[in-house]
Amino acid sequence: MRSLTHLLVSALTKRPGRTVLLDPHGSITAGDLLSAARGVTTVLQKNGVGEGHRVGLLLERGRDAAAATLGTLLCGASYLPLDTLGPAERVASVLAHASVRAVLTDRSLPALADPVTTTWNGHQFVLDRGNLGTLRPAQHGAEGFLSGTEEDAYVLHTSGSTGLPKGVRVGHSAATSFVTWAQEAFSLRPSDRVAWLAPLGFDLSVLELHAALWAGATVLAVPRKATVFPRDLLAFLERESVSVLYVVPTRLLRLAEVLEGPAPRLTSLRLALFAGEVCPPRPLAKLMAALPWTTFANLYGPTETNVCTCHVLSSPPLEVPPLGRPCPGQVVRVVDAHGRNVEHGEGELWVGGPTLMSGYLGDPEGTERCLVEDPVGTPPGHPRGRLYRTGDRVRRTESGALHFLGRDDCQLKRGGLRCEPGEIEAVLQRHPLVARALVELCAGELLAHVELLRPLPDPGRELRLHAREHLPAAMVPERVLVHAALPLLPNGKVDRLALRGHS
Incomplete structure (x- = not known):
């Protein structure tokens, strides 16, 4: 089994003049991407980064991120994506816990805030379109380090029940197994144009970036605005003639809401993959009826295994796939x-x-x-x-x-992202006036039940602001319900069943 590094280098070497990635700022060929990646390797190696180290990537989707992932792998290190929208304190805790040796970031993103720089003493390098083309590999050792299959390729963080995010270590063998399976299972090929929507820290990006590059396809980095607004995403998919789309069901079904008019839409889309959460059958059936030329498949697998089961839909579903x-x-x-x-x-x-x-x-x-x-x-x-x-x-x-x-437990999914109530509860309980907290999903919204040490003028606003300082947006409760005292079980834990009547 070859390493992920071997796989990507061999794919880019085969077609050096072919455009392999487009982002909102331009395009890059396979040869230029490989050259830029080797330039990143040179920068990292000159600063002591090598085999077994971890490199944080604080980068948006695009050419910089692609060069950074491969450049990190080429020097024998593993890449560790950081949340570009996440609170500085959470980013700092990930950096400290993971013993990250260096961080590659982008000049267009906000600088790492004080909570990060004061708790982490590694190297920080700016990597953006202004200097990507100037990065050149050293004359010697430019090929980098082609990692062994048992070394880590990347580390992805998910919500943790202990109150801190947990890092999932994925080895080269596991990454390569998934990439080669995905390419074969879905017949990814050089003529494909694959949308890249997921952040690097979301495991969907492994298919969108690495499997697409291995297949020789063109990767299309979706602008941030198009990831938020369905009409903008639809316009992007049509303008760029996207043929392969991999998204969480929430985003996929929002496309169904904006498919209007008698004229056919998304005529280039041959494959729509969805994963990360339960997909409601009725809007999915409507979307499949509107796109009869598109193959739809439900993929399942936690970050710890990536995709492990697959169901290709032969007809519009009458029940949950x-x-x-x-x-x-x-x-x-x-x-x-x-x-x-x-x-x-x-x-x-x-x-x-x-x-x-x-x-x-x-x-x-x-x-x-x-x-x-x-x-x-x-x-x-x-x-x-x-x-x-x-x-x-x-x-x-x-x-x-x-x-x-x-x-079997209390874990929640929101937009395909894992949300451990325990992590949200731990953050809320760090507020000086919160005695206890319990979080549940109610009618699609996160509801926080709290017991206060003394009254707050506006507890909902106060605690939501507090949560925003420490948690990603998807984990901030929409509602806060204050109780005089939360019901307890004999073991001293909050009684979740007793609270359901208050939701």
């Missing part, structure tokens, strides 16, 4: 409360296979809790005998298809 069947090479078990495999029926979904994460960054105990032995035993040729406990409850039918039933 199933998660589908395991992808080739994936080991999928449905496990009952006693840890026994269930052939047909309900249970928790455990997943293993070639795309499985290496573990959680700096958290061996958390890794051991989530990566468990296969109750059936390790299949012949299986690279690892461990499976990831997803916490998702599923039903496996006699046909082998998996259907999502819900969560």
